[in-house]
Amino acid sequence: MALSSLGEDPTASRIQAVQCAIGAMEIPDGARDEAVKAAVIAASVKLAASDQRMSPIDRAFDQAEEALRSAQQQHTGSYWNAAVLRVRGSFIGWLRAEVSRATGEIQLSEFLSEGDPDDTPDDEREVRDRETEGIHSCSRLIDELAAAGVRIVDLNGELRGGIDCNAATHVTDADETVARDFTP
Structure with a gap:
């Protein structure tokens, strides 16, 4: 066994x-x-x-990373899905770092890239759509962090959660x- x-x-x-x-x-x-x-x-x-x-925060990140690994293993090979999975992994890493050092609210919009000056409007829109989908694919993680008290301002500008990030303990x-x- x-x-x-x-x-x-x-x-x-x-x-x-x-x-x-x-x-x-x-x-x-x-x-x-x-x-x-x-x-x-x-x-x-x-x-x-x-x-x-x-802690609920560490557990939420561990579950999100496990879900990402599972999604990567089940990935069908489309370019779009592969790109969204890469964004999802980057977002989880970025969010973990933000939670560990944040003293106030975490603005999810800060994850979105500024864009490349050489990109066409269509390229910029595609990048923004991919990043937004990557963030939305982590909605369970965001919900669990907010429930644990992490103050998160979502992409719609709504505040979720209620305590400062550094008040949470990490065991x-x-x-x-x-x-x-x-x-x-």
């Missing part, structure tokens, strides 16, 4: 740690499957606990591994 079957997306280091822990144990023949099941259960408990400690614990808490 693979760790990815838990419904989670554990990091490669966690998978490696569990494999090392199982490999280092002296397990009698026939008991290895039980050890793997125990490791999977321990990993799922650990991942669920770390997810509960994660991360990247150094913890499943192997440390694994007990056979």
Whole structure:
């Protein structure tokens, strides 16, 4: 049973740690499957606990990035969709940086590019449409950030959310591994 079957997306280091822990144990023949099941259960408990400690803001970004990865894997190959997915990825990165350093409101319109002076009006409109669609494809992320209290001014000029970004806490614990808490 693979760790990815838990419904989670554990990091490669966690998978490696569990494999090392199982490999280092002296397990009698026939008991290895039980050890793997125990490791999977321990990993799922650990991942669920770390997810509960994660702030709603961090969780929203993680879910948005996972949705983007899934969309990229299911991408059909059209130029427009590929371009929108690139914008979506850039927007998520830009928004994460804005949330981490913002002291007031985040203006989503600041993400929109100024345009190239050599672009034709049609080129400018296409870029603006692509950027706008990329932002709108992240509406769930924007909704979750606003619900967590991040003050966001959307593309229509409406304020969403209610507290300053720096009032939100970000809990991360990247150094913890499943192997440390694994007990056979």
